Amino acid sequence: MTKAIKLLTALPPPQRERMMALAREVSFPEDARIFESGDRADRFWVIRSGAVSLTQQVTPLQQITVASLGAGDLLGWSWLFPPYEWDFGAEAFSPVRAYEFDAGSVLTLCEDDPRLGIVLVRSVAEILAHRLETTRGRLMDHYALHGRGAL
Template identity: 80%
Template sequence: MTKAIKLLTALPPPQRARLMTLAREVSFPEDTRIFEAGDTADRFWVIRSGAVSLTQQVTSQQRVTVASLGAGDLLGWSWLFPPYQWDFGAEAFSPVRAHEFDAAAVLGLCEEDAQLGLILVRSVAEILAHRLETTRGKLMEQYTLRRRSAL
């Protein structure tokens, strides 16, 4: 399994500096719902400290955690792809500090700086590929455990 990519460290220093001009410091208390699946995705975050759980609603009463994110991780990618709605929900598992980025401002910056746009999209794609690989591994592990217990 490949190592998780961190968005800000993946960007060359000049592009990182340009992106960071758009950052706003935010914090979320523990147990805060940051966003819900289906809501408008108009921003994203890079976690500075704390932990965030990505959740999927499986019944009207039950959510399951599908991933845990920590310092340096990208929170939110749905702002890049139509229909610009969150695919998962997110909740602060502990107090969280993060850099928040307005999606429209970042997309505007990417139009001005095509190199930044290309690097940003490739970095997000690599992050998504890593998360998919991790999720696939977890599903295979659960499948194997269930199959063994059924025998």
């Protein structure tokens, strides 16, 4: 498995400073739903402290955790791609402090600073590849555990 990349540390210092100028500090109490699958994705977060569970609704009555995120992790990437809706739900597993970024402001910054845009998109792509690998493993474990893993 590849090592998880941290978005803010992946950015060169000048671009990181420009991004952080857009950041707003927010917090979520334990058990707070941060977003739901299908809702409009117009922001994202970098977790400062605490833990967030990414969830997927498997059946109307069952949801599973497909990823657990912690300090330094990117929460939310659907703001980059049409139809700009969350693919998963997110819930604070513990009290969470995070930097919140408005997607429109970040996209405008990327247009003004193409180097930042390239580094940001590459970093998000690496994060997505890592998450896909992790999620695939969790789903395989889930289905194998419940007897649905056999072909």
